[in-house]
Amino acid sequence: MDIGVLGALDVKVRGVSITPTAPKPRQILALLASRVDHLVPVEVLTEELWGSRPPRSARTTLQTYVLQLRELITAALASGTGPGGEQGLGAKDVLVTLPGGYRLAGSGGGCDAREFEMLAGRGYRAMDAGDFTQASALLRQALGLWSGDAFADVRMGTQLQGEAWRLDESRLCALEQCFDAELRLGRHRELLSELTVLVNRHCTHENLHAQFMLALYRSGRRGEALHVFQRLRSTLVRELGLEPSAPVRRLQRSILMAAPDAPAGAAVPSLTA
Numbered sequence: 212m213d214i215g216v217l218g219a220l221d222v223k224v225r226g227v228s229i230t231p232t233a234p235k236p237r238q239i240l241a242l243l244a245s246r247v248d249h250l251v252p253v254e255v256l257t258e259e260l261w262g263s264r265p266p267r268s269a270r271t272t273l274q275t276y277v278l279q280l281r282e283l284i285t286a287a288l289a290s291g292t293g294p295g296g297e298q299g300l301g302a303k304d305v306l307v308t309l310p311g312g313y314r315l316a317g318s319g320g321g322c323d324a325r326e327f328e329m330l331a332g333r334g335y336r337a338m339d340a341g342d343f344t345q346a347s348a349l350l351r352q353a354l355g356l357w358s359g360d361a362f363a364d365v366r367m368g369t370q371l372q373g374e375a376w377r378l379d380e381s382r383l384c385a386l387e388q389c390f391d392a393e394l395r396l397g398r399h400r401e402l403l404s405e406l407t408v409l410v411n412r413h414c415t416h417e418n419l420h421a422q423f424m425l426a427l428y429r430s431g432r433r434g435e436a437l438h439v440f441q442r443l444r445s446t447l448v449r450e451l452g453l454e455p456s457a458p459v460r461r462l463q464r465s466i467l468m469a470a471p472d473a474p475a476g477a478a479v480p481s482l483t484a
Contacts, residue, residue: 212224212254212305212315212316212317212318212320212377213319213320213321213322214228214244214247214320214322214323214324215322216244216245216322216323216324216358216361216362216378217323217327217356217357217358217359217361217365217378218357218358218359218383219358219359219362219364220237220240220241220244220360220362220364220365222240222244223287224284224287224288224305224337225287225288225290226296227286227287227290228287229283229284229287230283231279231283233279234366234368235260235276236276236279236280237364237365238259238365238366238367238368238371239256239258239259239260239273239276239280239368240278240280240315241307241362241365241367241371242255242256242259242370242371242374243314243315244315244361245371246315246322247274247315247317247322248314248315248316248317248347249314250309250311250312250313250314251312251313251314251315252312252446253311253312253313254312254313255312255370256270256273256312257270257273258368258369258370259294259367259368259369259370259371260273261386262359262368262369265439268319271414275309277306277313280306281302281303281305281306282302283304284302284305284306285301288300288301288302288305291302300318304316305318309397316397324361324378325386326353326356327353327354327357327381327382328353328381328387330349330350330352330353331349331350331381331384331385331388333349333351334346334349334350334353334359334388334389334392335388337394337459338388338391342394342396343393343396344390344392344396346388346389347392347393347396347398348358350385350386350388350392351389353385354382354385354386354389357382360375360379360396361375361378361379361382362374362375365445371467375424376412383413383416386409386419387418387419387422390402390405390419390422391422391476392427394422394425394429397428397429399425399426399427399429399430399469400426400429400430402422402426403423403426403427403430406419406422406423406426407423408440409423410423410439410443412448413442413475414443414450415446415450415451416478417443417447417455417456417458417459420439420440420459420460421458421459423439423461424436424437424440424459424462424466425435425462426465427439430456431470433466437463437466439464440459440463440466443455443459450456
């Protein structure tokens with residue numbers, strides 16, 4: 212089984228998609244795929260589909276959706292040409308009924324979310340070791356697995372929304388670490404387009420703004436770097452009633468003096484210390 216959740220939902224058995232088009236079976240598959248090889252209780256699936264007020268027929272309807280997924284799995288097992296790890300298995304071996312819930316059996320296949328977390332973890336360890344070239348390469352490889360927001364084409368309830376939020380936060384953390392590595396490597400000009408998009412999307416995210424300010428300054432765009440600070444400050448005061456943190460203010464002062472305290476090979480000062 213191959214599972215893709217970092218963008219549109221894409222689940223394949225033996226190379227054949229088992230992703231349904233109907234919204235609620237798709238939602239169930241997405242939640243099972245997000246917890247592949249783990250039990251997902253009926254109560255969790257019910258909450259995902261109907262929130263805190265499920266219909267009286269919720270359990271029966273859930274069983275119907277599971278049956279529909281198994282029909283897709285059966286067809287995939289019969290016609291697939293991918294690796295034969297699932298040969299000899301039936302749909303109930305892939306989408307397993309357990310006491311209290313269901314489990315999607317990955318059978319050792321790929322999962323883009325797991326691969327992302329593995330590569331990002333290696334990138335963080337390279338950062339800790341001071342190998343910024345390797346960190347950049349690993350983090351870029353991890354980020355390249357994303358093709359859009361997590362579960363981009365799935366209707367999400369509370370359970371999937373929580374998982375999507377977790378994945379998106381992990382993606383943002385990997386982006387910050389990747390930018391840090393590449394700023395240390397002097398790649399400030401190459402980062403400008405990405406950072407332009409991200410600071411507009413995350414208008415109160417101080418670390419991204421600090422990285423953008425530093426990249427602009429090092430690209431000879433001092434006035435624009437100072438404008439980014441003023442825009443961040445205005446947004447923080449208006450929306451949160453807060454002034455920028457001390458590290459961002461120090462960076463702004465050092466840019467005003469044309470002598471940023473973070474030279475070309477240094478990181479943006481930590482905003483979480």
